[in-house]
Amino acid sequence: MRPQWLLLITAAGLAAGAQEPDPDRRDLDRLQGTWRVVSLVADGKPVPAEAIARARFVFQGKKLMTQEGDKKISEGFVRLDSRRKPATIEISPEWLPERGKTTRGIYAFEGDVLKLVLSPVGEEPPAAFASPIGSGHAFFTLKREGR
DSSP, rough: OOHHHHHHHHHHHHHHSSSOOOOHHHHHHOOOOOEEEEEEEEEEOOHHHHHTTTTTEEEEETTTEEEOOOOOOOEEEEETTTTOOOOOEEEEEEEETTTOOEEEEEEEEOOOOOOOOOTTTOOOOOSOOOTTTTOOOOOEEEEEOOO
């Protein structure tokens, strides 16, 4: 009788471990790779295409690197909360003088397009995918490269 109980307990433990994958991990996996900035609205004003033509966001694990062509502009760590609606992202820069100054935002995937709106440092994440004049928000539309 004892081996049957042990088998049942083991099976129940395996079934519990086979739950739905962590949604934050799933979104982090979707972020991996290089994203080209295709549009940017900063504080309600569209940024000219030529100003963002070489801008890239590169996600590797929990790290985010921003680039202008081959030049690294910044690097930091990301933390996601996909349970919130809209899903939120926190970016913590790794380099001084920005180190310790967290930027919060919201994000959404639309196929190979990533919509990302960031608030000014230290502020709460935006409530909507917009960058109204006077908000200080930056609304990025990014397109995945290389897939």
